[in-house]
Amino acid sequence: MESTREYARAAAILALATALALPFRGRINTIDVAMLYLLAVVAVATLSRRGPALLACVLAIAAFDYVFVPPYYTLDVHDADYLFTFGVMFVVALLMTGLTGRIREQAREASERQRRTAALYELDQELAGAATQAEVVSIAESHIGRAGGGAARFVLPESDLAGSAEPSWPSDGVFESIPVRVAAAWVHQSGKVGGLGTAHCGEAEALLCPVRSGGRRFGVVALLPQPADRALLAEEAQTAEALAGHMAVVLERVALHEQHEAARAEVEAERLRTSLLSSLSHDLRTPLGTIEGAASSLLASGLPEEAGGLSLEARRELADTIVEESRRMTRLVSNLLDMVRVETGSLAVKKSWQPIEEVLGVTLIRLEEGLRSHPVEIHLPPDLPLVPIDEVLVEQVFVNLLENAARYTPPGTPLDVTAWQDAGAVVVEVADRGPGLPAEDKELVFRKFYRAGATSGGSAGGGAGLGLTICRGIVTAHGGRIWAEPRAGGGTAFRFTLPLDGGPPEPVPADAADA
Secondary structure, eight states, X not given: OHHHHXXXXXXXXXXXXXXXXXXXXXXXXXXXXXXXXXXXXXHHHHHSOHHHHHHHHHHHHHHXXXXXXXXXXXXXXXXXXXXXXXXXXXXXXXXHHHHHHHHHXXXXXXXXXXXXXXXXXXXXXXXXXXXXXXXXXXXXXXXXXXXXXXXXXXXXXXXXXXXXXXXXXXXXXXXXXXXXXXXXXXXXXXXXXXXTTSSSSTTSSSEEEEEEETTEEEEEEEEEESSTTOOOOHHHHHHHHHHHHHHHHHHHHHHHHHHHHHXXXXXXXXXXXXXXXXXXXXXXXXXXXXXHHXXXXXXXXXXXXXXXXXXXXXXXXXXXXXXXXXXXXXXXXXXXXHHHHHHHTOOOOOOEEEOHHHHHHHHHHHTTTTTTTXXXXXXXXXXXXXXXXXXXXXXXXXXXXXXXXXXXXXXTOOEXXXXXXXXXXEEEEEEOOSSOOOTTHHHHTTSTTOOOOOOXXXXXXXXXXXXXHHXXXXXXXXXXXXXXXXXXXXXXXXXXXXXXXXXXXXXXXXXXXXX
């Protein structure tokens, strides 16, 4: 249909040129009329393909001879000089047609290159943020389908391990067709385009493009034109092939990144295991030695006090020491286990709407012995809302923060716990009146196994350097953040946020509860 219109347009342009020149026949030179016909031929060559342009050449010579060369309205030529004019005119028209066609083809190729470059640029811009293979595939399928005027589907063949096994292909969608599956296998093995519109497996309903980078094969992209009976244009196929090649490069980058992350995680896990073993051997040695010494003394104190044995008070102190050091060991082991849960991402948060004061009350009961030398002052507003938290995990945050404050502050100094609502979250602060943190330690204290030097007045015996790291992991799992900052008047304040996601459940009316 398009070709018929081009031929009709060529004839119309020659007819228009004849109509324009006819009123001036006999008053203008015939050479000028020939120039007008040459102009018409150039116009046809610019607007149409080679066939209509050649038709315009023939029609221009015929119309010039028939209408403007005596005798008029016949094709007889009495003057032989006109034969030379016809020949020159025909040669010039052919040259102009060839040059114009070449220029038009170059312009079309330049436009296609620009379109392909723009498509690659758009794809590259979107793929820049893709971090997984699924994201890359989804983005690339969309762009390839749009560039090819159809629907694209990427298929990663199963059982294709470095080319050593025969890949298997799905049998759904476009791959239900046996010719498409045959074409996909050939494309995957050869690394060349096949399928619809190509010399290889041309009976397939879709164009198959290989997705490979270097020697690594990722699969194939099937481009099914829409409507299904539409033939793909050459430029659409070339653009789809170019986009599939770029997709392969990005897939290789993602694969290398995943390999690097896996190697880094393995190194980090090994380092964590080594650090945990080192911490266990170092931090458990002291309480184990103390427990062993106290237990040995108790076992050796079989004599009564009058015969040189230990007094009842001394035995009670040794028993208290055993209990205290056992609890210390329990806390160390608990922190180490919590750290493993944080590092491995297995920290499960089971939220429910809870009041902060209840969690804090349970914490203070647990730490009653450890906080005897540090009075704790609670500042909670009466209108503080319920918070969606895992009460066991948040209780551990309070335990770690209060123990840390007691360990690094002189006996007798108070600890303050404050909470308030701000910007869709509840902010909790645990503050002390110790010497404070140096500016460079504000972030370091949240690192694994980092321990700031205890003050001369602080409690004896440092922890494993995991308490604040665990606090950050728990708070982050709740969607909040934790940080340290200097306290006005001296000391350090540790603050963390607990987001108020949604709202607490509506209270059940009393009459409904009775029913």
